[in-house]
Amino acid sequence: MSESTQDKIKYGLLKAIDVSGFKVFDPVVRLAFGEEPKKQSADIAKYLITPMLFVMLCLGLWAVIAPRHKTKSGEVPTPTQVWDAAVVNDTLNEREDEKQADFGLSGAERDAVIAQVTAELELKEAESTELKAALLQVEQDVKAEIAADIAPLQSEYDALVAQGDLLQTQRKASIQKLAKDVAAKKIGSVELLQAILADSDVTDAEKDAEKLIKEQMNDVRSNPPKALKKARLASNAVANEAGHLRKRLDYLKTGNRDIKVAKAEDKTAAALQKLETATTPAAVLAAAKSVVSGKQTAERTAEQQYPRTATIWFQVKRSLFTVFVGFVMAAVVAIPVGIMCGLNKVVMACLTPIISVFKPVSPVVWLLIFQIVVGAFFPDPENHPLFTFFASLPLIGDLGVNPALVFSACTVAICAVWPALVNTALGVSSIDQDHMNVARVLRLSLWSRLFKIVIPSSLPLVFAGLRISLGVGWMVLIAAEALSSSDGLGKFVWDEYQNGSSHSFANIIFACFVVGIIGFFLDRIMILLQRSVSFDDGAAVV
Amino acid sequence: MTIAALEIDSVDVGFGQVDSRTEILANINLTVQHNEFVAIIGFSGSGKSTLMNLLAGIQQPDVGEVRMHGKMVTAPGPERGILFQNYSLLPWLSVFGNIELAVKQVFPQMTKAERKQHIQHYIAMVSLTGSEWKNPSELSGGMRQRLSLARTLSMRPDVLLLDEPLSALDALTRANLQDEIIRIWEEDRRTVVMITNDVDEAVLMADRIIALTPGPKATLGQSFPVTLSRPRDRTTLNFNPDFKTLRNKVTRYLTDINQEAKQLRKVADVTLPDLSPYDFTAV
Numbered sequence: 001m002s003e004s005t006q007d008k009i010k011y012g013l014l015k016a017i018d019v020s021g022f023k024v025f026d027p028v029v030r031l032a033f034g035e036e037p038k039k040q041s042a043d044i045a046k047y048l049i050t051p052m053l054f055v056m057l058c059l060g061l062w063a064v065i066a067p068r069h070k071t072k073s074g075e076v077p078t079p080t081q082v083w084d085a086a087v088v089n090d091t092l093n094e095r096e097d098e099k100q101a102d103f104g105l106s107g108a109e110r111d112a113v114i115a116q117v118t119a120e121l122e123l124k125e126a127e128s129t130e131l132k133a134a135l136l137q138v139e140q141d142v143k144a145e146i147a148a149d150i151a152p153l154q155s156e157y158d159a160l161v162a163q164g165d166l167l168q169t170q171r172k173a174s175i176q177k178l179a180k181d182v183a184a185k186k187i188g189s190v191e192l193l194q195a196i197l198a199d200s201d202v203t204d205a206e207k208d209a210e211k212l213i214k215e216q217m218n219d220v221r222s223n224p225p226k227a228l229k230k231a232r233l234a235s236n237a238v239a240n241e242a243g244h245l246r247k248r249l250d251y252l253k254t255g256n257r258d259i260k261v262a263k264a265e266d267k268t269a270a271a272l273q274k275l276e277t278a279t280t281p282a283a284v285l286a287a288a289k290s291v292v293s294g295k296q297t298a299e300r301t302a303e304q305q306y307p308r309t310a311t312i313w314f315q316v317k318r319s320l321f322t323v324f325v326g327f328v329m330a331a332v333v334a335i336p337v338g339i340m341c342g343l344n345k346v347v348m349a350c351l352t353p354i355i356s357v358f359k360p361v362s363p364v365v366w367l368l369i370f371q372i373v374v375g376a377f378f379p380d381p382e383n384h385p386l387f388t389f390f391a392s393l394p395l396i397g398d399l400g401v402n403p404a405l406v407f408s409a410c411t412v413a414i415c416a417v418w419p420a421l422v423n424t425a426l427g428v429s430s431i432d433q434d435h436m437n438v439a440r441v442l443r444l445s446l447w448s449r450l451f452k453i454v455i456p457s458s459l460p461l462v463f464a465g466l467r468i469s470l471g472v473g474w475m476v477l478i479a480a481e482a483l484s485s486s487d488g489l490g491k492f493v494w495d496e497y498q499n500g501s502s503h504s505f506a507n508i509i510f511a512c513f514v515v516g517i518i519g520f521f522l523d524r525i526m527i528l529l530q531r532s533v534s535f536d537d538g539a540a541v542v
Numbered sequence: 543m544t545i546a547a548l549e550i551d552s553v554d555v556g557f558g559q560v561d562s563r564t565e566i567l568a569n570i571n572l573t574v575q576h577n578e579f580v581a582i583i584g585f586s587g588s589g590k591s592t593l594m595n596l597l598a599g600i601q602q603p604d605v606g607e608v609r610m611h612g613k614m615v616t617a618p619g620p621e622r623g624i625l626f627q628n629y630s631l632l633p634w635l636s637v638f639g640n641i642e643l644a645v646k647q648v649f650p651q652m653t654k655a656e657r658k659q660h661i662q663h664y665i666a667m668v669s670l671t672g673s674e675w676k677n678p679s680e681l682s683g684g685m686r687q688r689l690s691l692a693r694t695l696s697m698r699p700d701v702l703l704l705d706e707p708l709s710a711l712d713a714l715t716r717a718n719l720q721d722e723i724i725r726i727w728e729e730d731r732r733t734v735v736m737i738t739n740d741v742d743e744a745v746l747m748a749d750r751i752i753a754l755t756p757g758p759k760a761t762l763g764q765s766f767p768v769t770l771s772r773p774r775d776r777t778t779l780n781f782n783p784d785f786k787t788l789r790n791k792v793t794r795y796l797t798d799i800n801q802e803a804k805q806l807r808k809v810a811d812v813t814l815p816d817l818s819p820y821d822f823t824a825v
Binding site for chain 2: 432434435437438440441442443444448452453456457459535
């Protein structure tokens with residue numbers, strides 16, 4: 001490679017890194033091209049490795065502190081558990097993909113898959129039985145171990161109880177004797193009272209000692225050795241996979257769309273035959289009815305789609321779509337209105353009170369208002385043209401656009417509209433007076449002035465506003481989805497919280513990372529757009 | 543008598559509320575003949591740019607009239623091409639795009655090919671050929687002002703208004719551009735009003751130099767006709783006695799009126815502290 005092409009590649013890469021806002025990797029590229037190795041290495045150590053170490057430190061702290069905090073929903077999950085949750089969620093998605101494919105298969109293809117899945121299932125079942133046996137063995141071992149550990153504790157406990165009982169009866173007898181003496185006025189009541197008090201103290205102490213041993217025994221029982229946990233996990237994992245394969249077979253053999261259609265068609269054929277042979281009017285009518293219903297069933301079944309359960313990646317897609325819809329709605333309103341505000345002080349004065357009052361309103365309030373107001377437009381959402389239209393679109397159809405999505409998108413829009421509007425107005429009103437003078441000297445018409453001077457000049461600030469808007473929108477969306485039960489990351493988190501299974505907590509934290517990382521990338525995309533329209537080479541704030 | 547190219551007729555301009563009004567320009571009268579190159583020279587803050595804005599029509603006088611070819615100037619227009627001090631280029635357009643915007647607006651009847659040729663002609667005139675697709679941010683100060691000049695000239699204005707066009711440039715670039723402007727003007731004569739704060743520049747370029755007295759209430763002072771023959775060569779001009787005399791005359795006049803203005807402005811006597819230096823060497 002010649003020197004100049006190498007330089008071209010290098011500067012191209014550096015530019016790309018700069019524009020996309022990943023300037024941290026700048027020294028890596030420079031080092032790769034052998035530029036000032038000492039300086040670049042120092043920069044890498046300072047700005048890349050140190051932050052990485054810091055992140056590791058945070059992860060380490062998390063891993064150490066999390067298990068020590070017990071909550072109602074179990075321990076706080078460690079980074080490993082969250083990672084496992086991510087893997088599980090991804091597997092769930094893969095399985096849904098497989099089942100969906102199975103549902104639609106037909107003919108020879110299906111037969112081939114059936115053979116393959118059956119073979120896999122056999123293997124898995126064999127493995128499963130093996131693991132189950134192993135688990136049983138481990139369980140027995142552990143049981144024996146625990147029994148051995150518990151036996152001395154148990155005997156100690158029993159001895160303690162027996163001794164306590166004995167002492168208690170003795171104390172009872174002496175108290176009764178004292179009571180008799182008091183009744184006979186042989187002694188005063190003080191002694192009796194003291195004896196009762198002492199008895200209750202001693203009894204409490206004995207009970208505490210017993211409790212302590214009991215707790216020790218419980219500890220032994222509830223903390224099975226790691227080997228058992230491992231064996232259980234392994235067995236469960238394989239059993240889980242076998243279960244999935246069985247379900248696949250189900251979808252291939254009985255739940256398959258083609259098979260269902262064939263069944264319905266068979267039924268129709270039988271009914272037709274019955275219709276031909278029927279003699280009484282009642283029988284003819286019944287047969288004819290069943291022919292019609294059979295035909296309808298066949299038609300309906302042929303159009304049926306696999307009922308996917310919402311996996312995390314589906315929720316991500318739906319959330320992204322919702323935020324996109326809301327963001328576009330916000331931009332479509334904010335940019336023209338912002339331009340009008342920037343151009344005309346009267347418009348600005350009219351809108352200022354509205355902006356000032358509605359800007360701080362919480363998204364939760366907006367969501368409720370939209371559910372009521374916008375909800376009125378969809379009295380029959382199943383057959384509303386808007387939703388049937390969305391359902392007919394290729395990629396978006398699968399997302400299941402429903403009123404809840406519209407409410408969430410509207411909430412995103414109204415919360416995201418303000419930063420874009422205010423920034424656009426600022427961008428337009430702060431146009432360089434010289435540029436306006438150029439427009440005046442050239443006698444540009446209103447439209448040319450708008451499209452050739454005003455908009456290009458305010459674009460960087462407009463995009464800065466849109467970037468803030470998208471960030472706000474993404475943040476608002478998660479809350480809106482949780483509250484409106486619109487499928488998406490917000491609902492995922494909310495469902496997990498309500499679900500309260502042992503994995504839920506890890507899933508919530510996993511979702512937290514997914515939300516954060518997507519938000520990060522959305523921001524980067526906006527930076528990219530902002531930089532591409534900035535003419536003054538001013539670096540956008542990263 | 544022929545109608546003057548540009549006329550300013552007893553114009554007053556001020557700003558501020560009624561009770562705290564400051565007059566910038568007072569009783570300005572100026573007549574510029576057809577194809578005449580007039581330089582207006584003055585100190586900074588004397589209202590030079592305001593005067594230029596009046597001529598361009600960007601600003602309207604409070605009293606009096608500005609006329610071009612006998613018609614009152616009420617709004618800016620391409621027939622009075624103004625070259626701004628700070629270039630006023632549109633940073634999101636290329637060199638070509640900046641000129642194209644002006645040409646498209648002023649000559650809408652041009653075909654695409656004609657327009658391209660027209661633009662290229664003016665780019666070549668200011669020696670920017672090869673930089674057509676650069677953005678203003680990629681150009682040096684001198685190149686930017688040349689582009690601004692090309693844009694102004696491409697509108698084929700009847701009157702060219704130069705508002706301290708070279709004051710933001712370094713000395714070498716400045717001399718270079720002076721020569722260029724003169725060359726272009728001599729090729730294609732038209733009425734020019736230039737504002738400057740440089741006496742040499744004014745003497746080198748103009749047919750007539752008019753001083754603007756220091757503000758507030760600035761007005762046009764003495765007028766100095768420049769009778770030096772053209773083309774004027776800056777290298778030999780330095781040894782020309784006429785040039786020297788004129789330059790000294792203008793400079794002295796400007797210094798005098800500045801002194802006068804300063805004295806006028808001195809309102810209150812400042813009492814100085816009663817101190818005398820102490821001689822430490824004696825200690």
